[in-house]
Amino acid sequence: MKTLSFAGREMPVIGAGLWGIGEGIDAHAQRRALDAAFDAGLVLLDTAEMYGNGASERVAGAAARSARAQGKDVFVVSKVLPSNARPQLMRTALTRSLHNLGLDYLDMYLLHWRSTADLALVAQQMHEFVQEGLIRHWGVSNFDVADMQELLAVPYGEECACDQNLYNLANRGMDHDLMPWLRDHHIPLMAYSPLGDGGPAGTRVMVNNTEVKKVAARHHASAQQVMLAWCVRDGNTLAIPQSANPEHLVQDFHSGSLELDEHDFAALDSAFPAPTSKQRLAKL
Template sequence: MRELHLGDKTVPAIGLGTWHMGNSTATRAKEIKAIQAGIDAGATVIDTAEMYGNGRSESLVGEAIANIDREKLFLIDKVLPSNASADRMSHSLDTSLKLLGTDYVDLYLYHWRGAVPLSETVETLQSLQQQGKIKHWGVSNFDLPDMKELLALPGGDQVAANEDLYNLGSRGIEYSLLPWQRKQGIPLIAYTPVAAGDERGQLINNPAVKEVAEAHQATPWQILLAWAIRDGSTLAIPQSGDPKHAVDNIKAASLTLNEDDLAKIDKAFPKPTSKQPLDIR
């Protein structure tokens, strides 16, 4: 199973995303089973955010992991820009911790840039880290200028990861951001790694993706995930409220695409040849 170093732990390269989960009482039990099935299949990373359902996703995760050894899990949570200030972040984190049923998160991300000065946010994140409420901190939806600004700040070089949208249909960060992060040793967390809506359908039904999937006796979904984590420094966090699908996603971490596979995929979905606006959903 492909792994990567995240914070102070080595984790499987495919985790569990929870965006859009926890919003319906009708699907709650199945979604909890999906998270637990993913953990049973080898996933250790669970990604959530206070924004997701205004805490309902965090509550769902908390219920799903209530009887699981906390030390075996790597929890990622995110703070909203409106709560990323010195006077609000601690309270925001405490609320998230209560919903999760834990006294710390492994990685706390600044969800996207807002009006609070970046230096204030970084200083506050460092303070929470010193208090032990978070093991590591990072950012999300940061492009290359944002990352360079971050690393120029005192303590900014302690950033543990950047979470951006990244999938076969959205390769823009490959032009400059991703190569720079690799040089700096900053892992990428890829959200929406199998795309969404009509774009997802275009990816999983693409002849090249289907051909590679058949060669590996895998599903097109699994090929998209194996492609996303191919560099060894990317964590993909697909979301699924279905237990079987969640397990299939985790199994994709055991797939290795060869040069011919990657060439076929690149021909169908070419690499970017110029700087693209950061894709944010």
């Protein structure tokens, strides 16, 4: 299993995203999938206060507590809405998320997107949360290069430990500038929707692509496993696919052991070319 340095520890390159719970995805099914994935070695869970109005956090917390009781070192990520990214509101939001999770601290707390949030105030508040032991690390989501540059220029901005963004074969605009920038600054990327853009059409485009199928056949793997292995190819990316199917989530996790070669990458690049100029950051 490939790993990367993430928030001060070696982390498997595949985690689990928990978007959609309470909004169409059955919580019991998701819990069964997570338990199976933990047994396979999965470590990281990604949730947010806005996912199902706290329903996702409750599932993540219950799963994490159970796994930790079995000696598994689960890493929990949640996110604060930009509308709550103000000093007092942010503390209230974090307290509510910890209550939903049933945890004393978060391993990683992210600003969900930029909006009108004051980055200096956000960094200051995040720093205070770390000092108080309420969170261990913090980062951001849906930040492009200019946003990251502005963040690193404010006090405590250099503590940012992650940038989470939409990234997959069909949405690879970040390859032009953001991905190299993050690598140069030793900030890992957490790739959400690595198997699609949240809709079936985007997923089908990749899964049904001829080159993706050929690469999968050469490796006796699924198309989804190839897509995930491609996503984490640079050693600075952790992907968080979502699935409430135990078999699928375990297969997703094992994608971190799939080794693609230069011929595979060339075939995938021919089907989904890298950008040749700056692209607008893709978001959901």
